[in-house]
Each structure stands twice: as C-alpha cells, then as structure tokens.
Amino acid sequence: MKKVLAFLLVVGGIAAAVAYLLSTPETLPAQEVAQAGDGDAVRGETLFWAGGCASCHAAPGAKGEAKLVLTGGVKLESPFGTFVAPNISASAADGIGGWSLEDFANAMLKGTSPEGEHYFPAFPFTSYSRMTLGDVSDLFAFMKTLPAVDGKAAEHEIGFPFNIRRAVGFWKLLYLDPAPVIAAPSGSDVDQAVWQRGRYLVEGPGHCSECHTPRNAIGGLDKSRWLAGATAPVGDGKIPDITPGEGGIGSWSAGDIAYYLESGFTPDYDSVGGEMVSVQENMAHLAASDRAAIAVYLKALPER
Known part of the structure; x- marks a missing residue:
C-alpha cells in the first residue's frame, strides 16, 4: 500500500510539474x-x-x-x-x-x-x-x-x-497559432501581393475573425468556418457571414466592400449599424489601397 501511495505521489508530482511547464507564459x-x-x-x-x-x-x-x-x-x-x-x-x-x-x-x-x-x-x-x-x-x-x-x-x-x-x-x-489561416489562392486572376496584404490585415491586426468566426464551447475559433458568421456573445443576435457564399456577401463586389469600409454604406443603400459602426470608422482611416486589399481577400475566401 505504501508503495502504491508513493508511486501515485511521484506520478502526481510529475504531472503537476509538466502542467506547470506547459502553462507557463511565453515571452519573446x-x-x-x-x-x-x-x-x-x-x-x-x-x-x-x-x-x-x-x-x-x-x-x-x-x-x-x-x-x-x-x-x-x-x-x-x-x-x-x-x-x-x-x-x-x-x-x-x-x-x-x-x-x-x-x-x-x-x-x-x-x-x-x-x-x-x-x-x-x-x-x-x-x-x-x-x-x-x-x-x-x-x-x-x-x-x-x-x-x-x-x-x-x-x-x-x-x-x-x-x-x-x-x-x-x-x-x-x-x-495561439501565428500561422496564416487561409492559403493563397491559385490562379492568375488574383493579384497575389494585394491578396497577401489583405490577408495580413484581416487575419492579423484587423482581427475580423474574433467576431465573425464561430467559437466552440471553450472559446476557440472554428477555423473550418472561417468568417462564416457567428452567434453574438450575448442575446439572440447573429454576427454576419462575410465570406463570398450565398449566405454571406457573395452579391457584393470588391468595390462594394471597399466602399462600405470607407463610407459605411452597403450596396443596398443601408448603413452600418451596431458594433460594426466603430470598426467601419476605424477602417475609414486606412489608405484606399488597404481597404481594397481587404476586399480582395474576402472575395477570394472559400464559400461556406
């Protein structure tokens, strides 16, 4: 019995040490x-x-x-x-x-x-x-x-x-994974340099996925449904799908997206609302080329 208890203590100690190391905050x-x-x-x-x-x-x-x-x-x-x-x-x-x-x-x-x-x-x-x-x-x-x-x-x-x-x-x-989420599209119909800039802005500093991508039970993003819309954190609201699919912004042109980010007006002459108001106001400060790059990235996403 004593040997069993000693073994369990050793195993428990090792497990605690491993857990401590795995959960240690990382620095550069x-x-x-x-x-x-x-x-x-x-x-x-x-x-x-x-x-x-x-x-x-x-x-x-x-x-x-x-x-x-x-x-x-x-x-x-x-x-x-x-x-x-x-x-x-x-x-x-x-x-x-x-x-x-x-x-x-x-x-x-x-x-x-x-x-x-x-x-x-x-x-x-x-x-x-x-x-x-x-x-x-x-x-x-x-x-x-x-x-x-x-x-x-x-x-x-x-x-x-x-x-x-x-x-x-x-x-x-x-x-926590710094790797890009979406692979570069193949084909010559997309300007790769512009698309790369759009991916960087959307997936990185713009953090669009934090709202527009569904999360699992512990708050992790479901990357298989990247930017395909999500349930609002509270209430019964829905954060929209911004992929090119039928349920998203497939009917919008790249120019429509860029203009929306600049002006807050949709192709249907509706205006931005809710929490997106602040986001749009921020995006209006960017260079037109950056808003265009975001639009190119979104239009080239896989349809959901």
Whole structure:
C-alpha cells in the first residue's frame, strides 16, 4: 500500500510539474525584440486604426479626437463573464507609459503581461500574434504619442474557474497559432501581393475573425468556418457571414466592400449599424489601397 501511495505521489508530482511547464507564459527573446529597433509612429498610426485599438480602449461612445484617449472601460460581454478593457494610454501610473517595447511585444504577440501573467483572450492576441515585430514596434511608437491619462478601468467581472489565468496557458496551446489561416489562392486572376496584404490585415491586426468566426464551447475559433458568421456573445443576435457564399456577401463586389469600409454604406443603400459602426470608422482611416486589399481577400475566401 505504501508503495502504491508513493508511486501515485511521484506520478502526481510529475504531472503537476509538466502542467506547470506547459502553462507557463511565453515571452519573446529579448535580442529578437531589440533588433526591431525604434518604430515609426507614422506607420504605426495605420496599425492603430487597423487594429481597432480605440474601439475597446477609448471611453464608451467616444468620437473624434476622444478616440485617442485610451482610458479603457468598455465592457466586453461573453459566456465566460464580462471583460473590461484596461487603460492603455501613455500614463506611467495606470496605462502603458512605463512599458518597454519588449513588454508591448510580449503582450501583442504572446498574450503575456509585463508581470509574466497570461492575458485573457478577450484581448485578441491570437490575431495580433500574426503581426510582424516591425509593425508592433511601429504601433508602440504611435501609442507613445497619445495622451497620458491616469485612472484604472474597472476589474473584470468573471467567476471561477474562468478567472484562473494560469489555465489560459493550456488554452493557448490549442489556439495561439501565428500561422496564416487561409492559403493563397491559385490562379492568375488574383493579384497575389494585394491578396497577401489583405490577408495580413484581416487575419492579423484587423482581427475580423474574433467576431465573425464561430467559437466552440471553450472559446476557440472554428477555423473550418472561417468568417462564416457567428452567434453574438450575448442575446439572440447573429454576427454576419462575410465570406463570398450565398449566405454571406457573395452579391457584393470588391468595390462594394471597399466602399462600405470607407463610407459605411452597403450596396443596398443601408448603413452600418451596431458594433460594426466603430470598426467601419476605424477602417475609414486606412489608405484606399488597404481597404481594397481587404476586399480582395474576402472575395477570394472559400464559400461556406
């Protein structure tokens, strides 16, 4: 009996050690981050709007210049609880003013905080992980030009067991993958360079999949139904299918999509509504070539 208990203790200890190692937050090699150098704030502004930073981190309902005041506070409801976007202004006390590029890059690309803890995936680091380190550096340079505003956002409203940050490490093993999702289309009818830019913006900083792709019971994206529409996190709403299929935007031309992202008007002369209003306002800041690239990518997606 003693031998059995001793064996079980050893096995349990090994299992605990393995679980601890597997769930340890990952960080980027410091030397790799250092090679990125100082970012370009002008280029970084494009990433700021493409990434939708203001949609979550500006005050709820912010418009115009107020969208550059990133005090946080937006509540993101989910089946796992309500997550509250934090202050990411240049405040050293309550925002990211005291962060290094390494801190910022680890947050964006690995979902790891400066304190070495996992961020909850309500922060879309699974999409941001597809960004280049150079773009992350540019974005950080732009973020440092924005107003510093003190004041912490409210705490998350999530209960046990979803509030266990260490458990996010196991979730990351399943769903944190920086590889592109959609393979490049074959054929000469698609401009590959434009399509590649569109894929980068949609799958990376634009994080369109975070809303438009269905999730499983533990919040992982179902990549077999990429951008094919999803149930709204709360209520009975439906987030639309944006693939070229019959149930999606198959009747829209690439020009229609690009114009919608610029103006907020659909081909049927309807206007953007709901949470997409903020997304469209962000996309309107992009270069016309970037909106066109997004449209080319969406039109070339497999039909669902």
